[in-house]
Amino acid sequence: EPEVTQTPSHQVTQMGQEVILRCVPISNHLYFYWYRQILGQKVEFLVSFYNNEISEKSEIFDDQFSVERPDGSNFTLKIRSTKLEDSAMYFCASSEAMGDTEAFFGQGTRLTVV
Amino acid sequence: GEDVEQSLFLSVREGDSSVINCTYTDSSSTYLYWYKQEPGAGLQLLTYIFSNMDMKQDQRLTVLLNKKDKHLSLRIADTQTGDSAIYFCAETRGYQKVTFGTGTKLQVIP
Numbered sequence: 001e002p003e004v005t006q007t008p009s010h011q012v013t014q015m016g017q018e019v020i021l022r023c024v025p026i027s028n029h030l031y032f033y034w035y036r037q038i039l040g041q042k043v044e045f046l047v048s049f050y051n052n053e054i055s056e057k058s059e060i061f062d063d064q065f066s067v068e069r070p071d072g073s074n075f076t077l078k079i080r081s082t083k084l085e086d087s088a089m090y091f092c093a094s095s096e097a098m099g100d101t102e103a104f105f106g107q108g109t110r111l112t113v114v
Numbered sequence: 115g116e117d118v119e120q121s122l123f124l125s126v127r128e129g130d131s132s133v134i135n136c137t138y139t140d141s142s143s144t145y146l147y148w149y150k151q152e153p154g155a156g157l158q159l160l161t162y163i164f165s166n167m168d169m170k171q172d173q174r175l176t177v178l179l180n181k182k183d184k185h186l187s188l189r190i191a192d193t194q195t196g197d198s199a200i201y202f203c204a205e206t207r208g209y210q211k212v213t214f215g216t217g218t219k220l221q222v223i224p
Contacts, residue, residue, distance in 0.1 A: 035212075043157070043202060043214040056211055091157060103212060105149075107156035 002026045004106035006092050012112045013082055021077045021109045023092030032075045033093040033103060034067065036060065043091065049075065082113045118215035120203050125221045132190040134218045136203030139184065143205040146179060147212070148188045151200045160188070160201075190220075198222045 005024045013019050025032050034046040047057040049067055064086075066078045075094075079086055089110050093103040117139045126132045138146070147162045163170045163177045163186075170177045176189040190197055203215040 033212075035214075042216050043204075045211045045213070048211065058211075102147075102159050102162065104159075105157040 002104075004092055004094055004104050006090075006106035006109050008109060009107065010110045010112070012114060015084060015113055016081050018078065018080050019082055019111060021079075021090050021092075021111070023075045023077070023094075023106055024073055025075055025092065025094030026096075026104055027073070029094035029096050029104075031055075031095045031097065031103075032067075032069070033095075034077045035091040035093065035105075036088045037091065037108075038085075038088045046077075046090075079111075082111075084113050087111055087113045118203055118205055118213055120201075120215040120218045122216065123219050123221070125223060126193050127223050128193060128195055130193055132188075132193045132197070132220055132222075134188045134190075134201050134203075134220065136186040136188075136215055137184055138186065138203070138205050138213075138215075140205060140207065140213070141184065142207045143184075145206050146177075146186050147202075147204040147206075148175075148177065149202040149204060149214075151202065151217070153199075157202065193220075193222050195222045195224055 007022045032049045035043050037043045045058050047061045048055045064080050068076050089108040091108045092106045095103040120136045144165050148160045149157045150160050161172050161175050168179050174191045178187045200217040200219050202217045204212050206212045
């Protein structure tokens with residue numbers, strides 16, 4: 001069964017460092033997303049990406065964040081100059097079409113900023 | 115903006131039915147979902163319902179939607195210990211953003 005894969009599963013970084021979280025969406029999917037879940041809190045939408053550009057972003061997704069699809073298979077989330085409050089589980093998702101019934105989620109990358 | 119609310123915790127005995135409730139505010143919601151998250155794991159889509167339906171049954175799962183009251187529920191029949199997890203209600207207008215609830219932690223007591 002096709003799945004969204006994320007690497008690494010856990011990343012520890014020092015405050016102020018840059019991190020790149022990687023995702024491989026399902027191969028025929030066209031829409032890609034990043035969500036974040038701070039421990040014990042809601043899953044929050046960060047950004048959606050289609051046709052090589054951001055199509056929607058939340059207020060959380062400020063200049064510290066960027067996304068990229070560097071090749072035909074990967075979708076990355078870069079966090080520049082990480083802060084303690086960036087510690088969270090980051091989920092990548094993909095869907096075949098807009099308004100599709102299901103966005104498939106990856107297993108998540110747990111980011112710990114120390 | 116959109117908001118989705120759930121109770122935080124539910125405890126049931128193995129073999130009983132579980133009912134997890136959710137309310138949402140966006141009357142334009144077109145799809146409503148239930149996701150399951152086991153400890154340390156990702157989000158697994160359990161089931162979904164279109165906003166023009168009021169009930170959907172899928173094996174042990176029954177979803178009820180009251181669109182007038184913007185209330186969604188998930189019933190799990192014959193709850194098993196493997197059902198222990200956090201259950202997230204979520205909605206979308208069919209655009210790109212899915213709005214999640216706070217999650218309900220289901221504890222199944224053997």
